[in-house]
Amino acid sequence: MPSLPIPTPRLFTFVGDTTGPWRVERAHCLAGDPLPAASRVSIVAGFIAQLPQGATWSLRGITSNERYVEQTEKAALVSKQQGLGRPTATRAALIPIRKKAAWWALPQDARREIFEARSRHIEIGLRYLPAVARRLHHCRDLGVDEPFDFLTWFEYAPGDAAAFEELLAALRSSAEWKYVDREMDIRLARATP
């Protein structure tokens, strides 16, 4: 019998605020409407009922099962990846994206084909493990008014910043990214107390 996964928090809210452990170094909008400016970002377990005083935005997502990753890929990912919160990983990125309705109307095999066979999404991610740790949050099925479909949170050491840029450039030039119609890119550094 495979052992069951230990329950972990699945709901997270990212808050664009004036306080918080991550300092915004730069933020830009690649497609669609931008988010309002914020100087800090916090990550809260669970959802929040209302924005804290001074905060300008919040985005919520839920970690879920994999939608495209296959057995051998999962084994490769699990063997190479490291968790969030490594003391050396003092740089982070929050990249919220939304995909066009045409993407969601595709059947599973067509989405998988674009995702991996044509875009090499998993292979690209694997190439930068364990340097770049990531956690993917799904938003689309939380409700019908979510501003993005996915929030991806990345953490890496300053020395791996160039590798992270490569990873993003590879994904953004892929066939899959032609379906992205809203994208923000927020870069952060761990705030020193």
Next chain:
Amino acid sequence: MPSLPIPTPRLFTFVGDTTGPWRVERAHCLAGDPLPAASRVSIVAGFIAQLPQGATWSLRGITSNERYVEQTEKAALVSKQQGLGRPTATRAALIPIRKKAAWWALPQDARREIFEARSRHIEIGLRYLPAVARRLHHCRDLGVDEPFDFLTWFEYAPGDAAAFEELLAALRSSAEWKYVDREMDIRLARATP
């Protein structure tokens, strides 16, 4: 260019109540904890903030993209299926299920393999189209406290009741159903005014 889908409501709440357009003919629990008894069921577009007076339960779900259906299967489904609300379809079933954590921990290809190659889930459904119309609602990613993972709503004419029993029996004897750890089966008839 494929045409984009017309936006339709995606969120639905099923309410076990004392009033409503569907009369409960029988309800039984096949696995896990049962739902409280109710004499009628309503289907509300959207979510509800609180239970109506006299109601005993509510279950909410969101329609979403397909997770396992492939291109040729989707074409076959679309060509054969009919919508909900046919005047002759005066019988319905609401079948909420939850799957074990072990299911969700499987990679995509292992879930697809159990779903279709071993369990013939899509083929079984196709066999009973257009007689049995269905709508699948996802609950799992609405939050972490949802009591079920899926709510499936079926509608059929009284003359197709035996075919519907066959469909359910085929699914319940499949490899996929070994992962189901909570299941209710609520049978309904359209209430005459």
